[in-house]
Amino acid sequence: MAGLDVSIRKELGGFALDVSFQTGAKCLGILGASGCGKTMTLRSIAGVLSPDRGYIRLGDRVLYDSAARIDLPPQRRRVGYLFQNGALFPNMTVAENLAAGLGGRSRQEKEETVARLVGKLRLSGLEGRYPRQLSGGQQQRAALGRCLAPDPDLLLLDEPFSALDACLREELLLELRRTLEEYRGLAVLVTHSREEAFRLCGELLVLDRGRRSAFGETRALFRDPGTVQAAILTGxxxxxxxxxxxxxxxxxxxxxxxxxxxxxxxxxxxxxxxxxxxxxxxxxxxxxxxxxxxxxxxxxxxxxxxxxxxxxxxxxxxxxxxxxxxxxxxxxxxxxxxxxxxxxxx
Amino acid sequence: MDWSPVLISLKTAVPAVAVTFFLGLLLAWGVTAARGAALRAVLDGLLTLPLVLPPTVAGFFLLWVFGVKRPLGRLFLDLFGVRVAFSWGATVLAAVVISLPLMYRSARGAFDQVDRDLLDAGRTLGMSEWTLFRRVLLPNALPGVLTGGILAFARGLGEFGATAMIAGNIAGKTRTLPLAIYSAVAAGDMETAGRYVAVLLLVAFLAVAALNLLGDRRKGGSRRGGS
Structure with missing residues (x-):
């Protein structure tokens, strides 16, 4: 299985991000307090934010390398991004949202993919609705489907549960876990919740003020966090x-x-x-x-x-x-x- | 009553708003996407200037550029046999220059209101910048953009100062409604002036009513839904 190899530096408005990690885990968790650089790391991997220096490699593909002057645009990275609030396009129906990443495919292929995702993510009957007509959980499931539709090599999950209430959160977590098990690529989950990290992630990266505070296998890290920040974040x-x-x-x-x-x-x-x-x-x-x-x-x-x-x-x-x-x-x-x-x- | 000013005004305002609408949209998109805050500030300032300067100043610059004895005006005359100054084209030109800032600023404001995450989401989904503009940015900014279009149309219709400078006040040729009102009053014909005023009032009222309808529809849109 392909791995993710990241080493980036970025300064932005007085905040300095300097983080390196290498993972082959099915799902890597990035755990940290708010403002620790979690989302910045994720955005850099997605390519919607450019680091100052470093490299990002996914399997044998180089997404970014400042030394070699490589900076693939997000459109060509094959990386899916699930936003906190879903970021569904308000002017498109659920079906149109699901097909939004399928530009260039045949109509038949689009319809098949949409139908498959609608079934898998329990969205049947909602295909013609607009995002504002969906509940929070339905919105997030549709957004997950939209990310998965173009079959990305890497899935980035940016606090996907934080906008949901506690009950829905656990339901969606189970759903996401099932989806990730079937998914062929890697996933990175950014969260400030130790429960989410513990339940979903094989490996864990703890960030503290833009730097790596701890990194390792999730259960081992919970047993022996090693650093003060990791200890706080693991409860x-x-x-x-x-x-x-x-x-x-x-x-x-x-x-x-x-x-x-x-x-x-x-x-x-x-x-x-x-x-x-x-x-x-x-x-x-x-x-x-x-x-x-x-x-x-x-x-x-x-x-x-x-x-x-x-x-x-x-x-x-x-x-x-x-x-x-x-x-x-x-x-x-x-x-x-x-x-x-x-x-x-x- | 001589209806030619009404006709000339429409012949001016309609093409002017068509040009302004698309030009303003593209400029707003360009400035929104421009890298670097300094560049954005300079472009924004230049595009807003005609809004804060007296229209006669804009007219002065237009004459300075398109006057028959100026290089560019000369060029148009020699190359295409078109005399820009004191022609129907000049009334359109003046209306475009004066109404462009309204369209540009409305569109920019509407674009800025669109959640950046939507654009980033589109990028990670492989959408090109042009596709993003067409399918995400513009549809989600549409009410603000249409508001800009209506404001620009109304402003273009009422344009006086710059038009008088570059197009003059030639009856039956460049005399638009505002100029006709001025001329009628200057000639002491208050009755004719009053009729022209009534026409302008009616059009302005219709434009404002359209704006309000648009606002209501937008509110209705967000109230709907929730299942």
């Missing part, structure tokens, strides 16, 4: 700076704790992270304890979450998601197993 809420204290020890002043990682602390580690569900009331003689005060409870239908201060009057917060019902009385200390502590770099 680790308890992150605090500290310093190595020799051997396997690390001191975290904010938590008033000296924690044992059970393994030598690598050089360059600046922060520790602990996931809320990895905290527990300490067992008899267990180490790695953090004092917790001033609890606040956030009730959820399924599971309650607690917010503590590690010290009386402290501004910093410690989040805990207990397994099962809340213990009573609430613990004054929480512990974490050495293997559950994430060692992070800035």
């Amino acid at each position: 680790c809420r308890n992150i605090a700076p500290g310093e190595r204290a020799g051997g396997s020890l690390f001191r975290v002043p904010e938590w008033n704790a000296l924690l044992d990682l059970g393994r030598p602390v690598p050089e360059g580690i600046t922060h520790l992270g602990v996931r809320p569900r990895d905290l527990h009331p300490p067992g008899e003689g267990e180490g790695n304890r953090v004092g917790v005060f001033c609890p606040d409870i956030l009730e959820d239908p399924a599971r309650d979450r607690l917010v503590f201060s590690p010290e009386e009057g402290s501004q910093s917060r410690l989040w805990w998601e207990p397994e099962g019902p809340l213990p009573s009385p609430l613990p004054r200390e929480l512990a974490v197993a050495p293997e559950d502590i994430l060692a992070l770099r800035e």
Whole structure:
């Protein structure tokens, strides 16, 4: 299978994008906070934005190479782009939108492709409607069909679910996953949602302020994010700076704790992270304890979450998601197993 | 009543709006697509000038370019045997120059309102820039573009200053309605002037009514739908 090989730099209005990655994954996720350069990266790959320097290769095709002065126009890249809001043409019906990328094909071929996509994306009966007459989910399915119609080598998905409500979002996610399984090419999904990234993507690129913060196989990255930004984006809420204290020890002043990682602390580690569900009331003689005060409870239908201060009057917060019902009385200390502590770099 | 000014006005305003409409559209498209903010600003400024200057200034420049003793006017005369100044062509020319900024600005404003993502989506779908213009940009900017056309027509019909400079006020030849009103008043014939005024009022009212209808249809379009 063809791979995607990207290394680009671009400066735009005080923001600098400098990102490199190489992937063969069926679906690569680009995860990052808003304004981290996710969409800029995607637009550069699509060719609707020109980088300043670098290269973009897709399989054995060069889409962009500043050194060789190659910059294919978007029309010739064979790259599909699914926009956040679908960007369906308001002046065209669903069928016309689906056929919009089929210029130059025979009428019969157009009709067959449209009919096939209408069936696959559950749009039958809507062919003659205009985009404004469709629901958000239908619009996004039609937009997905329009991208797929010309059979692109690469599919770029720019936060395709963000304009939908939570219920529709999961439905469309399942639909998209099924579609991607049948799709012959690669896909890149830009998102700020870790659930979407986890469910759809084999590999994950974490961007932070225009730079690559972490990159790797999705599940491995969720297990061991490696960087502070990746830890935040994969759902680790308890992150605090500290310093190595020799051997396997690390001191975290904010938590008033000296924690044992059970393994030598690598050089360059600046922060520790602990996931809320990895905290527990300490067992008899267990180490790695953090004092917790001033609890606040956030009730959820399924599971309650607690917010503590590690010290009386402290501004910093410690989040805990207990397994099962809340213990009573609430613990004054929480512990974490050495293997559950994430060692992070800035 | 002498109907020749009405006829001359229509013979001027109709071809003028045809030229202005397409020229303004293409210029608006060109400036919208132009690379570089500085280039866009310069082009935009040049194309807007006739709107902010007195029409007599535009007329002065037109005379300066197309006058019989000027190189370009000479060229037209020698090559095609066409005398531009003080002819029917001059009334059209004056109307085009004066009404072009209205068409250009309306079209540009309408183009700017079209979501850039639609254009980028079209590009990734393999549409050429010309196809994009025809099938995406223009249809989605149509109400604003038509508004520009109507404004340009009304302005061309009412053109006085530049027309008087380059086309003169020759009865039965270049005397359009506004010039006929002026001449009638100058001759003390208020009754004739009043009739011409009534004709212009009627046409202007029809143009404004058409504008409003267009606006209503646009609103109706976005209210419809939702299933």
